[in-house]
Amino acid sequence: MFYLTEQFFSIQGEGKYAGVPSYFLRTGGCNLNCPGFGTCYEMNGELRYGCDTYFAVDASFAKIWQKIEQSSELIAKLKDEFQIIGYRPHVVITGGEPLLYYKDKVFYEVIEWLVSQKILVTFETNGTIEIDFKNYPAYKNCVFALSIKLTNSGESREKRINSRALRSIVSYAKESFLKFTIDARLIETTALAEINAIREILPKSDIYCMPVGESRESIVKNDKFVFYFCMAQNFRYSDRLHIRVFDTTQGV
Ligand code: SF4
Numbered sequence: 001m002f003y004l005t006e007q008f009f010s011i012q013g014e015g016k017y018a019g020v021p022s023y024f025l026r027t028g029g030c031n032l033n034c035p036g037f038g039t040c041y042e043m044n045g046e047l048r049y050g051c052d053t054y055f056a057v058d059a060s061f062a063k064i065w066q067k068i069e070q071s072s073e074l075i076a077k078l079k080d081e082f083q084i085i086g087y088r089p090h091v092v093i094t095g096g097e098p099l100l101y102y103k104d105k106v107f108y109e110v111i112e113w114l115v116s117q118k119i120l121v122t123f124e125t126n127g128t129i130e131i132d133f134k135n136y137p138a139y140k141n142c143v144f145a146l147s148i149k150l151t152n153s154g155e156s157r158e159k160r161i162n163s164r165a166l167r168s169i170v171s172y173a174k175e176s177f178l179k180f181t182i183d184a185r186l187i188e189t190t191a192l193a194e195i196n197a198i199r200e201i202l203p204k205s206d207i208y209c210m211p212v213g214e215s216r217e218s219i220v221k222n223d224k225f226v227f228y229f230c231m232a233q234n235f236r237y238s239d240r241l242h243i244r245v246f247d248t249t250q251g252v
Pocket of ligand 1: 050126
């Protein structure tokens with residue numbers, strides 16, 4: 001059994017596949033909180049801080065998440081959706097942290113089906129969970145967007161960087177790349193040193209940097225800094241198209 005918080009057809013807004021029509025499956029739950037990203041929300045009368053997908057991270061929202069107990073039901077729904085779309089789009093599995101469920105029987109059956117249909121599957125992951133590729137080989141056929149968290153996430157290094165997990169994903173998966181969410185303050189201080197420390201673990205991975213921001217208003221505070229940082233360091237700039245176009249609307 002695993003939790004889905006939303007599923008929808010849209011366009012991938014970030015990273016290497018930005019601009020590609022994509023079907024999103026967003027799982028519920030995460031092993032990090034990332035309060036440093038500063039999205040403020042209210043829960044049970046208390047103000048809390050998290051990332052832009054706090055509703056898929058904070059277990060207090062679990063009562064509105066959908067329990068997926070049968071892979072056949074989700075697969076049937078996907079078949080219907082793809083029929084309506086008219087083709088089988090790129091599928092993005094995001095969260096929260098979707099790899100929390102990588103061994104889950106129902107979850108793995110869905111991945112096996114997607115891979116068997118030759119559908120391009122990208123996992124958006126924080127890269128902290130080590131996958132057993134030998135016993136779960138379908139993951140070898142997936143793309144991994146490794147959104148490794150830096151100090152601006154507000155999480156400790158021990159929680160946000162797992163060298164073994166990262167090396168394993170990069171060596172076994174058919175494709176992977178690094179994606180960092182950074183802001184003006186981090187660029188002025190430790191962004192380059194932190195990224196270089198991760199490059200020592202993964203020296204060959206392509207690097208994408210995108211601006212922190214859960215809304216249009218907050219993205220414009222950081223985008224130019226990230227843009228010039230990428231030019232200076234020969235990194236790839238990634239925008240957040242869905243936020244530019246839809247602002248804070250969920251499910252797009
Ligand atoms: S790892 Fe990603 S989904 Fe989880 S709290 Fe951090 S930014 Fe949000």
